[in-house]
Every structure is written in C-alpha cells, then in structure tokens.
Amino acid sequence: MSQTSSPARLAAVRSRIAAAAVADKRAAEAVTLIAVGKTFGPEHIRPVLEAGHRVFGENRVQEAKAKWPQLRQDYPGTSLHLIGPLQSNKAKEAVLLFDAIHSIDRPKIAETVAEAMLKQGRKLELFIEVNTGEERQKAGVLPRETAGLLRFCREELKLAIAGLMCIPPADEAPGIHFAFLAKLAAELDLAQLSMGMSADFETAIHFGATHVRIGSEIFGQRA
Numbered sequence: 001m002s003q004t005s006s007p008a009r010l011a012a013v014r015s016r017i018a019a020a021a022v023a024d025k026r027a028a029e030a031v032t033l034i035a036v037g038k039t040f041g042p043e044h045i046r047p048v049l050e051a052g053h054r055v056f057g058e059n060r061v062q063e064a065k066a067k068w069p070q071l072r073q074d075y076p077g078t079s080l081h082l083i084g085p086l087q088s089n090k091a092k093e094a095v096l097l098f099d100a101i102h103s104i105d106r107p108k109i110a111e112t113v114a115e116a117m118l119k120q121g122r123k124l125e126l127f128i129e130v131n132t133g134e135e136r137q138k139a140g141v142l143p144r145e146t147a148g149l150l151r152f153c154r155e156e157l158k159l160a161i162a163g164l165m166c167i168p169p170a171d172e173a174p175g176i177h178f179a180f181l182a183k184l185a186a187e188l189d190l191a192q193l194s195m196g197m198s199a200d201f202e203t204a205i206h207f208g209a210t211h212v213r214i215g216s217e218i219f220g221q222r223a
C-alpha cells in the first residue's frame with residue numbers, strides 16, 4: 001500500500017474532483033466530497049479533519065455512534081452522512097447522529113425517519129437509494145418503484161427528498177448506471193445525485209454527481 005498520508009491523498013482527490021467538474025463546465029464546489037471513514041478508527045480520521053475536511057460518511061449506525069460524538073465535539077461544523085442500509089429499529093439513533101441519509105429505499109423506513117425527525121425537531125438531507133442494476137441482494141428501491149416511493153414521501157409524509165443515490169453493480173461499467181440515475185432524477189425533479197466511489201467518481205461527476213462518496217482513495221485499503 002502507498003505510504004502517502006491521508007491529507008495528501010485527500011488533496012489529490014480534491015484536485016481530481018475539481019478537474020472533472022471543470023471539464024464538465026461545472027464549479028468544483030458543485031460536487032460535495034463525502035470522505036467515507038468506515039472501518040477506520042478516530043486516529044485515521046483526525047488527520048483528515050485536521051486538514052480541514054468536514055463532510056464524512058459512515059455505513060453503520062453502531063460504528064458511527066462509537067466514533068463520531070467525540071470527533072464532532074472536537075471539530076465543530078462536521079456533517080455526517082449515513083450511506084449504508086438502515087433498519088427501522090435504528091432510525092431514531094440515525095436521525096440523532098447523522099445530517100443526511102442516503103439509503104431511503106422503502107415506505108417503512110421513510111415513515112420511521114419522518115417520525116423521528118418530527119419528534120427530534122431535526123431536518124436531515126434525504127436521498128432515495130435506487131437499485132439501478134436490479135440486483136437481488138442489494139438495497140435500494142427498484143427503478144420502476146422509485147416514483148411511487150417519492151410520491152409517498154412527498155404526499156403522505158410531507159418529507160422532503162433531496163435526490164437519488166446508487167451503487168452500480170460491481171461487475172458492470174458504471175457509466176450507464178450513473179446516466180440512468182441522472183435521467184430518473186431529472187424526470188422526478190430531484191436536484192441531488194449521490195453517486196461515484198473511489199474507482200469511478202470522475203465518471204460519476206461527468207454524469208452529474210453532486211455528492212461523491214470516497215473511502216479507500218483517501219484512507220487506504222480497508223482490512
């Protein structure tokens with residue numbers, strides 16, 4: 001593995017994001033970099049916070065609960081995004097801990113999150129996760145059921161949805177999935193697109209990503 005420090009890798013990722021955005025005639029600031037610290041302990045995350053980065057992602061509620069309350073206290077202004085699947089029984093905790101959830105994928109979880117937000121007086125930025133590859137084991141609403149879920153959120157729950165998220169199948173070229181998600185978001189009048197990871201974020205930006213979720217390219221390979 002490379003010996004480069006995480007702040008150096010963060011800087012390299014930032015300039016690649018800026019270059020990809022500019023190549024597409026968009027401002028670098030139009031793309032939010034979510035640094036995904038899952039599996040890495042606070043000692044690995046602190047250097048990235050010290051370098052001034054303030055937007056992070058985690059995929060498990062329990063792990064975030066163990067790591068982030070102290071880090072957030074030490075680095076005010078940090079925002080935390082839940083990018084992994086969410087169970088209803090963790091929704092309350094998730095709403096308390098996170099500022100954004102990228103994995104709304106069924107009416108039940110939308111309902112539980114809406115209730116918790118109301119009760120806690122908190123407003124999170126929410127994304128509907130779409131299973132663009134229609135993979136059996138994968139989280140996310142099916143493409144043809146996305147409009148219905150969005151309508152349920154908007155009309156029944158009065159829940160604001162910011163955008164769509166996807167994780168393309170590992171064994172397929174991601175571009176077609178990013179293009180598909182962008183088209184679906186445009187049809188549904190949704191402005192935000194959470195797509196692109198370490199291996200494919202430049203492609204995602206080309207197709208209009210507003211949020212890229214990058215772990216290993218910043219923190220190194222996960223164990």
Ligand SMILES: *Cc1c(COP(=O)(O)O)cnc(C)c1O
Pocket residue numbers: 036038059083084167197198199213214215216217
């Ligand atoms: C782990 C994870 C990422 C980051 O993956 P890398 O390939 O390490 O950049 C992005 N999105 C989700 C949903 C993840 O679980």
